[in-house]
Amino acid sequence: MRPIPEKSQVIVVTGAANGIGAAIARLAIDRGHRVMLTDVDEEAVLVCAGELGPRAAACRLDIRSAEGWSNAFEATEAAFGTVDVLVNNAGITHTGHARDLGPRQHRDIVEVNLLGTITGVCTAVERMTAQGHGHIVNVCSMTSFLPLPGYATYCGTKHGLRAFHHSVAIEERDGPLDFTIVHPPSTRTGMLDQEMADPACAISFAEKSYAPEQIAEAVVDAITTKPVEVVFPPLAGRVQRIAGVFPRLMRRVIPLAEARGRRQRAGLLSAPAATRPERF
Ligand SMILES: NC(=O)c1ccc[n+]([C@@H]2O[C@H](COP(=O)([O-])OP(=O)(O)OC[C@H]3O[C@@H](n4cnc5c(N)ncnc54)[C@H](O)[C@@H]3O)[C@@H](O)[C@H]2O)c1
Numbered sequence: 001m002r003p004i005p006e007k008s009q010v011i012v013v014t015g016a017a018n019g020i021g022a023a024i025a026r027l028a029i030d031r032g033h034r035v036m037l038t039d040v041d042e043e044a045v046l047v048c049a050g051e052l053g054p055r056a057a058a059c060r061l062d063i064r065s066a067e068g069w070s071n072a073f074e075a076t077e078a079a080f081g082t083v084d085v086l087v088n089n090a091g092i093t094h095t096g097h098a099r100d101l102g103p104r105q106h107r108d109i110v111e112v113n114l115l116g117t118i119t120g121v122c123t124a125v126e127r128m129t130a131q132g133h134g135h136i137v138n139v140c141s142m143t144s145f146l147p148l149p150g151y152a153t154y155c156g157t158k159h160g161l162r163a164f165h166h167s168v169a170i171e172e173r174d175g176p177l178d179f180t181i182v183h184p185p186s187t188r189t190g191m192l193d194q195e196m197a198d199p200a201c202a203i204s205f206a207e208k209s210y211a212p213e214q215i216a217e218a219v220v221d222a223i224t225t226k227p228v229e230v231v232f233p234p235l236a237g238r239v240q241r242i243a244g245v246f247p248r249l250m251r252r253v254i255p256l257a258e259a260r261g262r263r264q265r266a267g268l269l270s271a272p273a274a275t276r277p278e279r280f
Pocket of ligand 1: 064
């Protein structure tokens with residue numbers, strides 16, 4: 001394990017038992033930070049932290065619970081001292097066209113991705129302002145710029161999270177806090193496996209997908225450089241961010257991308273098992 005660098009930070013990561021969150025925690029610890037891994041899946045997050053050595057600790061946090069947020073901050077302070085950085089990463093989706101999802105599924109997505117993250121940001125703003133410093137990093141999505149079939153409510157929560165994030169950052173401009181938002185594209189985690197299982201989400205396979213470690217690098221770099229907003233990959237991400245502003249253009253382009261995604265999804269599914277990647 002590397003020695004603790006001068007700028008070692010105390011970081012809370014949500015949704016850290018799997019996927020992008022687990023990769024963020026691993027890389028942050030490798031770079032000398034101390035990380036409280038949190039997740040609604042307590043058993044999995046304890047196992048994950050147990051593999052990362054003494055600079056990792058873990059506790060259960062369902063981001064929908066305001067009390068859970070206070071407990072997680074207190075557990076982190078007890079383990080490592082004041083929280084320097086909050087990485088709000090936890091998120092879910094239920095796949096399918098909006099008309100095919102039930103009210104409970106729409107509500108779940110909003111309660112976790114939007115309201116849960118809002119609760120975390122508000123908890124962090126209060127506590128970090130009182131301590132005089134802090135950095136809030138929200139892991140959002142490239143879908144916050146694009147209207148995507150198969151993801152209507154998910155896209156809605158990510159558009160909403162981006163608007164909330166930048167609004168709070170402006171409200172707090174005279175305070176001591178830093179705010180960064182990071183937008184991953186398709187990333188090979190359990191979430192993408194879920195999307196592969198549903199043809200309604202074929203658009204996710206229109207472009208190449210990335211490893212969670214690549215997204216983790218962008219997030220952990222951002223802890224040091226504190227950019228306002230990170231799109232990934234940098235060039236295609238910028239193009240998508242601008243194109244998404246034009247709904248008439250999107251009505252033409254997205255169906256073409258969806259058709260390409262259907263072809264690529266079919267190709268991935270029909271590849272011989274020996275050549276098929278473990279994760280799409
Ligand atoms: N995978 C992708 O293609 C992709 C693309 C863009 C953005 N993202 C975003 O990245 C983030 C991480 O996604 P991932 O792909 O690693 O997903 P994942 O499903 O692999 O992991 C998500 C983690 O969040 C946890 N979680 C779920 N509900 C929770 C809750 N209420 N409270 C606390 N933890 C909870 C899960 O237990 C899981 O460990 C999400 O915000 C997601 O929207 C993912």
